[in-house]
Amino acid sequence: MSAVAMGDYEQAGELKIGQVGIANLRIxxxxxxxxxxxMRQRVQRAPRLFARAAVVIDFGGLSQVPDVATARALLDGLREAGVLPVALAYGTTATERLSEALGLPLLAKFRAQYERADGSAPAPAAAPPPQEAARPAPAASAPAPAAPGQAPSPGLIQAAPVRSGQQxxxxxxxxxxxxxxxxxxEVIADGSVHIYGPLRGRALAGAQGNEKARIFCREFHAELVAIAGHYRVLEDIPSDLRGKAVQVWLEDQQLKIAALD
Known part of the structure; x- marks a missing residue:
């Protein structure tokens, strides 16, 4: 994506990453x-992450949903750009009618995540089971190391390496x-993520919208990091941070990455 597209104007579509690695395109x-x-630029910049990625389309940022012809044109164009629209985010009855006309399902959890991030009351949403999940080691009785924004429940300890294709x-x-x-x-937490070895895959913290969650990593080579849906990919990360111990956090809705002292 060009520098102008990244920061000099408000983007037409805000891409956020859900807790199972499905992208949500809020229009x-x-x-x-x-x-x-x-979307074409996103795919070109990070094809390993976005090429043929499943995308949920969310029309909740508009005053009214588009007509069927416009929505079909958007879906066809996104497919040509390299991603695969798989559903609409749950919204109004008009959204439900549109989903029926397009032959796409409705998914509620993405709308709940945005409503939480926007400060209004979220709709209940159960966390889905992980896809191709690694079998985690039993949780230790002691909580994970404390960090800003950590969830109140005891932390989950993953002792074995998380290998390619596992979550x-x-x-x-x-x-x-x-x-x-x-x-x-891929490693995902509703709280913070702590990694005591190399991170070469994806780490997503605050998956249910917790903007105080953080990511801590001892050796940083991440393909993608995200907090509460705000993400950065490897191509957008300064080269002088690669291989370093870093922390990742949100500040004024911007994802920050800095070396640990």
Whole structure:
């Protein structure tokens, strides 16, 4: 994505990453050509993350949902850009009618996550089981190391390496990985994430919208890091932080990454 697209104007579509690695495209401006071009640039910048990625379309940022023809044009364009629209985010009855006309399911949990982030009351949403999840080691009786924004439940301890294609999810708590997270692997927590070995895959903290969650890593090579849906990919991370011990946090809705002293 160009520098202008990244920061000099408000984007037409805000891409956020859900707790199972599904991207949620919240439509802010119904400019089909612009939305398609933004997505094409995302795929070109990080094809390993976004090429053929499942995307949920959320029209909740608009005053009214688009007509069927406009929505079809958007879906077709997003497919041509390289992603796969799989559902609409739950909204009004008009959204439900549109989903039926498009032949797409409705998913409620993405709307709940945005409502929580926007400060209004979230709808109840159960956390889904992880996809191709690694079998986590039994949780230790002691909580994970304390960090700002950690969940109140005892932390989940993952003793074995998280290998490519595996996913570990800490529901309503912190996650501590004692070894490594391999390329293509994914670790997710509703609280903070602590990794005591190399991080080469993806780490997502605050998966249910906790903006105070943090990510701590001893050796940073991440494909993607995200907190409460705000993300950065490897291509957007300063090269001088790679291989370093870092922490990741949110500040004024911006994802910050800094070396640990």
């Amino acid at each position: 802010r401006t119904l400019d089909v050509d612009r939305l398609i071009e933004e 570990v999810y800490a529901d309503n708590r912190d996650l501590t990985v004692l070894t490594s997270v391999g390329a293509g692997a």
